[in-house]
Amino acid sequence: MTAITNHLPTEELQRLDAAHHIHPFSANHDLGTEGARVIVRAKGIELTDSDGNQILDAMAGLWCVNIGYGRDELAEVAARQMRELPYYNSFFKTTHVPAIALAQKLAQLAPGDLNHVFFASGGSEANDTNIRMVRTYWAMKGKPEKSIIISRKNAYHGSTVGAASLGGMAGMHAQGGIPIPDIHHINQPNWWAEGGDSDPEEFGLQRARELEEAILSLGENRIAAFIAEPVQGAGGVIVAPDSYWPEIQRICDKYEILLIADEVICGFGRTGNWFGSETMGIRPHIMTIAKGLSSGYAPIGGSIVCDEVANVIGADEFNHGYTYGGHPVAAAVALENLRIMEEEDLVGHVRRTAPYLKDKWLSMTAHPLVGEAKIVGMMGSLALTPDKPSRAGFAGGTGTAGLIARDRCFANGLVMRHVGDRMIIAPPLVITPAEIDTMIARATIALDETYEILKNEGLLRAA
Numbered sequence: 001m002t003a004i005t006n007h008l009p010t011e012e013l014q015r016l017d018a019a020h021h022i023h024p025f026s027a028n029h030d031l032g033t034e035g036a037r038v039i040v041r042a043k044g045i046e047l048t049d050s051d052g053n054q055i056l057d058a059m060a061g062l063w064c065v066n067i068g069y070g071r072d073e074l075a076e077v078a079a080r081q082m083r084e085l086p087y088y089n090s091f092f093k094t095t096h097v098p099a100i101a102l103a104q105k106l107a108q109l110a111p112g113d114l115n116h117v118f119f120a121s122g123g124s125e126a127n128d129t130n131i132r133m134v135r136t137y138w139a140m141k142g143k144p145e146k147s148i149i150i151s152r153k154n155a156y157h158g159s160t161v162g163a164a165s166l167g168g169m170a171g172m173h174a175q176g177g178i179p180i181p182d183i184h185h186i187n188q189p190n191w192w193a194e195g196g197d198s199d200p201e202e203f204g205l206q207r208a209r210e211l212e213e214a215i216l217s218l219g220e221n222r223i224a225a226f227i228a229e230p231v232q233g234a235g236g237v238i239v240a241p242d243s244y245w246p247e248i249q250r251i252c253d254k255y256e257i258l259l260i261a262d263e264v265i266c267g268f269g270r271t272g273n274w275f276g277s278e279t280m281g282i283r284p285h286i287m288t289i290a291k292g293l294s295s296g297y298a299p300i301g302g303s304i305v306c307d308e309v310a311n312v313i314g315a316d317e318f319n320h321g322y323t324y325g326g327h328p329v330a331a332a333v334a335l336e337n338l339r340i341m342e343e344e345d346l347v348g349h350v351r352r353t354a355p356y357l358k359d360k361w362l363s364m365t366a367h368p369l370v371g372e373a374k375i376v377g378m379m380g381s382l383a384l385t386p387d388k389p390s391r392a393g394f395a396g397g398t399g400t401a402g403l404i405a406r407d408r409c410f411a412n413g414l415v416m417r418h419v420g421d422r423m424i425i426a427p428p429l430v431i432t433p434a435e436i437d438t439m440i441a442r443a444t445i446a447l448d449e450t451y452e453i454l455k456n457e458g459l460l461r462a463a
């Protein structure tokens with residue numbers, strides 16, 4: 001096999017890209033003048049761009065390439081499955097072997113009685129399924145008025161109309177006529193940004209109790225479900241105080257509402273367990289999965305559903321499904337990904353390596369810009385601030401430092417994303433201690449350079 005290395009010059013690729021390709025979550029006119037970075041190859045945890053630069057990918061693509069790039073086994077399984085059965089569906093009383101095998105495997109890996117899988121092509125579609133599934137569940141139990149789903153501000157649950165409605169991203173809600181009706185958002189457990197003078201654990205309890213307050217004010221008889229990410233990912237790797245999740249679980253139990261854990265990022269080893277729900281000690285009725293399920297090698301997601309919900313909705317036709325749900329090639333790739341994860345004990349690797357990463361990550365708080373360092377397993381964040389004691393933002397507005405730091409990371413051969421002024425990582429789970437050292441060294445240089453730029457431009461001022 002020959003690698004696809006011959007391509008047009010970078011400038012020409014960028015010109016064509018700007019002329020014809022609309023990018024997600026981007027101001028496309030700006031991209032047109034700057035030119036997008038063209039990634040042509042990747043191996044392990046390293047990307048190569050069209051100019052031959054090597055970049056350490058501390059974001060695992062979009063939080064998904066958990067087993068790292070360039071695993072031939074997945075390519076081979078995909079080719080074999082394409083030759084044998086490239087496509088079939090599971091509508092109308094048919095099925096196929098990859099979907100059966102993957103559903104069984106997921107039922108085995110998932111905790112408790114999460115034994116049933118409804119497939120989709122990604123996390124957004126799976127969350128759309130969840131909206132319809134929980135409302136259908138309550139309707140079939142004779143309680144159609146239980147249709148409200150409670151979510152959180154600054155949550156990310158995807159970008160379809162339904163999933164973006166569940167999400168709590170203000171910028172997304174400002175466009176395209178969302179949220180849909182009967183979605184309610186409570187505040188997030190983000191102590192750094194919103195905790196004021198309170199004690200973090202007190203704050204965690206208070207934010208969890210907003211769920212109870214919402215249930216009581218909206219009416220207990222109206223609530224279908226609560227959805228949350230075990231650790232907020234796209235919102236900035238926000239780790240809730242320890243007091244938060246036990247209280248959420250207590251409230252969900254007390255009012256008998258369905259708990260949906262969006263495991264799209266936290267699932268498949270990211271937090272040091274197979275699922276983030278295990279790390280946070282919660283017992284969801286439904287888990288949303290995608291991303292790490294196939295390590296991003298093929299688009300696949302789904303909902304893992306408990307016995308009770310599956311049994312109730314199974315009594316009648318559930319008028320819902322996606323042409324590519326459980327696609328045989330994607331399912332075969334996901335299955336191989338999970339096989340490799342088990343064979344190489346990747347979850348164990350995360351547990352063994354995470355303490356090393358944590359140690360290095362927390363020591364970043366010595367940097368003059370870093371006010372807070374948070375990390376769970378292999379997802380971490382740094383809050384940048386011009387004034388640590390007050391946890392203030394920058395006078396120049398949110399993202400003043402984050403944007404500069406993100407660009408300095410790129411210039412130093414590192415993909416680290418920014419969410420406002422939080423810098424975040426979620427590297428491939430296969431990362432080694434030596435690679436962690438490289439990542440931290442590059443991040444430190446990038447932060448040093450960011451500090452100098454902020455200082456020289458007079459931007460180190462508190463809002």
Ligand SMILES: *Cc1c(COP(=O)(O)O)cnc(C)c1O
Pocket residue numbers: 121122123124125127156157158159229233234262263264265290291301
């Ligand atoms: C990425 C993400 C989604 C959306 O998944 P897509 O595959 O992009 O549709 C949903 N929930 C969470 C927590 C995510 O991080």
